Amino acid sequence: MGRTQWCIAVARGDAEAARRRLAGDGMLDRTLKPRMEGELLLLPVVEPCEGARECEFEAFPERVELPRHELIGGIAIMQEEDPAGAERLLASRPSLHTVLLPESAVEGEYRTRRYTVLAGTPTTKTRYTEYGLRFDLDLGLAYFSARLSTERQRLLSLVQEGECILDMFAGVGPFAITLARRARVVFAADLNPDAVHLMIRNLALNRTGNVIPILADAGHLDRIGMPPLDRIIMNLPLAAPQFLTAAANLCRDGGWIHLYALQEQPGEFLPLIDALPVGDVREQEVRTYSPGKWHAVYDIRIEKEE
Numbered sequence: 001m002g003r004t005q006w007c008i009a010v011a012r013g014d015a016e017a018a019r020r021r022l023a024g025d026g027m028l029d030r031t032l033k034p035r036m037e038g039e040l041l042l043l044p045v046v047e048p049c050e051g052a053r054e055c056e057f058e059a060f061p062e063r064v065e066l067p068r069h070e071l072i073g074g075i076a077i078m079q080e081e082d083p084a085g086a087e088r089l090l091a092s093r094p095s096l097h098t099v100l101l102p103e104s105a106v107e108g109e110y111r112t113r114r115y116t117v118l119a120g121t122p123t124t125k126t127r128y129t130e131y132g133l134r135f136d137l138d139l140g141l142a143y144f145s146a147r148l149s150t151e152r153q154r155l156l157s158l159v160q161e162g163e164c165i166l167d168m169f170a171g172v173g174p175f176a177i178t179l180a181r182r183a184r185v186v187f188a189a190d191l192n193p194d195a196v197h198l199m200i201r202n203l204a205l206n207r208t209g210n211v212i213p214i215l216a217d218a219g220h221l222d223r224i225g226m227p228p229l230d231r232i233i234m235n236l237p238l239a240a241p242q243f244l245t246a247a248a249n250l251c252r253d254g255g256w257i258h259l260y261a262l263q264e265q266p267g268e269f270l271p272l273i274d275a276l277p278v279g280d281v282r283e284q285e286v287r288t289y290s291p292g293k294w295h296a297v298y299d300i301r302i303e304k305e306e
């Protein structure tokens with residue numbers, strides 16, 4: 001719907017300077033869209049001023065304030081209990097079906113969270129797409145973090161064609177399925193049966209035929225009889241360091257381990273790593289966790305003595 005408002009007509013070349021001057025004077029009407037009239041740009045102003053005339057303008061759509069949230073597929077996760085904000089959020093995107101509020105931190109052996117539903121369909125299930133791969137998730141039953149997508153692509157860029165890879169804490173399979181694009185085979189273990197069920201579903205969804213899902217404790221993987229591995233992913237930030245020796249035994253000479261750890265000091269896990277037969281070690285921050293704590297990844301090259 002058009003609205004009549006005062007405006008200043010300026011030549012195209014002078015438009016940006018005029019817009020800035022009017023904005024600086026508090027004169028620009030930001031609720032209306034400037035428009036062209038022949039060679040002139042009409043800038044709406046909040047009150048009559050020298051050279052102003054009245055014209056019809058289209059209004060900008062009203063801006064709705066949305067609460068802070070994280071998106072995972074059709075689910076938005078909010079950090080505050082704000083049911084009205086959750087309803088606004090739900091209405092703002094047709095792809096959203098549910099707004100959740102965490103009731104707990106990531107907890108327990110399976111690293112899951114409990115949620116309450118703030119708006120929409122009462123479910124913790126959703127489908128999420130990442131770099132063309134699709135994942136069925138159930139955030140209440142198995143761990144998933146969309147924030148690791150860049151890290152998955154970084155590891156994919158390191159993988160050489162034909163590698164044998166082990167994902168020791170595979171969850172619903174995002175690292176395993178991403179790296180399977182280049183690997184010969186990926187062994188993907190997790191001790192949460194719901195995570196392994198979802199992983200199997202995700203293998204089918206993505207027609208991935210070279211990932212072997214394993215329902216097992218990482219501490220028992222040496223009994224499976226895997227070939228010496230080119231690369232091992234260890235993404236269980238609180239406890240992975242305790243499986244590091246087992247991983248080093250499973251890794252081939254010249255292979256790589258990617259150890260994710262939660263730390264408070266740069267290089268905190270280097271003494272543990274240096275006790276292994278290692279060559280090159282590179283450490284990087286992945287993301288902050290809380291003030292003074294961050295997730296780090298150590299890329300560790302294993303060098304075994306003959």
Ligand SMILES: C[S@@+](CC[C@H](N)C(=O)[O-])C[C@H]1O[C@@H](n2cnc3c(N)ncnc32)[C@H](O)[C@@H]1O
Pocket residue numbers: 109110111142143144145148168169170171172173174175189190191192195216217218219235236237
């Ligand atoms: C932080 S999540 C990471 C999952 C997955 N890598 C991802 O990025 O989505 C850690 C996973 O390790 C699994 N886990 C915990 N302890 C384990 C163990 N001892 N052996 C195998 N898996 C374990 C949990 O069930 C959980 O799915």
